[in-house]
Amino acid sequence: MKPTKAIIIGVIAALAALAGLVVAQLMLTDRGIEVSSGTLLKQPRSIEAFTLRDTSGAPFDNSRLAGQWSLVFAGFTFCPDVCPNTLGVLKSLKAKLDEAQAPLQVVFVSVDPERDSLDRLGTYVHYFDPRFVGVTGDVAELEKLARSMSLVFAKVPGTTPDSYTMDHSSALVLINPQGQVFGYFLPPHRLDALAADLVSLIRSPS
Template sequence: MGNGVLKWAAAAAVAVLLGIVAGMFVLRPQVLSITSGTLLKTPRPIDDFQLSAASGAAFSKADLAGHWTVVFAGFTFCPDVCPTTLTELKAVNARLGDAAKDVRFLFLSVDPERDTPEKIGQYIAFFDPAFQGATGDTAALEKLGANLGFVYAKVPGATPDSYTIDHSTALILIDPQARIAGYLTPPFKPDAMAADLEAIIAASN
């Protein structure tokens, strides 16, 4: 084989290699950049779970499928963080416009001793009737917390019933395939959060 043929073969091989590399960069999924938190490069699967919805019906992983879900873990006796966050989420929902049909907001109570499904329903309706609510027994909540990435701890009060609960303030973003897509972190700014959610939905369509 002559030098000319060798040079041509080498050049062709380099061109093919460069084409493959370029194709990898062009075709590789890009992670959307948001200002309200962090999106995972690869969505993380969620184990199935069994909770009770505010309506009293069963609530499981299947109820997260088919739409985006913003999950907030808290409790109805929360004096500050929870009502503030739910008020901000109400503002986010109002700013979503047409995109609101693709997003659910789920308040997950980590205080099953005091928060019955009925109480949760009354609580979230005060902020936005469109909000969903759920809770479960301690074992189910602890397992789900380890899976989703939220933590909480009971803090004793002056009396057995006056305890409070320390809990994570980050919001968990679940994609339509019921996988963890990312986390939204405080301080929450409704305009920015709504814009981020709209961008995420648009990028997924």
């Protein structure tokens, strides 16, 4: 694939992510809770049935997103900056929420199953926090989840077969205890504002 095609793929991915953001912005919630660091959907959206694997090899499906609040972030372990930076923010965020007694599950979805084995993924994600959940699986299943969450990802070839990279959405997807898409938080992430918003949401009666 020529470099120009790789650029086109990246542009398409960016436009798709932007389109998803516009839709989300048009669906602001009217729940009486204001958030300063993200956007809540007026109507939570169901997630298509999917099955991935966590780093222990156990199935990770819709049931693992039910019964608790979750933040889902998609990326890959070879990501040079966005992924480690975001996971660093999530590590600090989890500490703040723990102090506020606002439980939150953090899920990192690798969209690069070709290189990200479960062992590699586990080492990577648990470096930031042993409680973070790392998951990946077949591309078809990853696409199901991405589609339901209005996320995009695409493989961008490099100069050699092993030097490719992955374009992917950088949004944090908020999942409610019913296992539905509830909102989005886009970078740059302001830690204190993000923590305050999530504490209010998690503690609010629903």
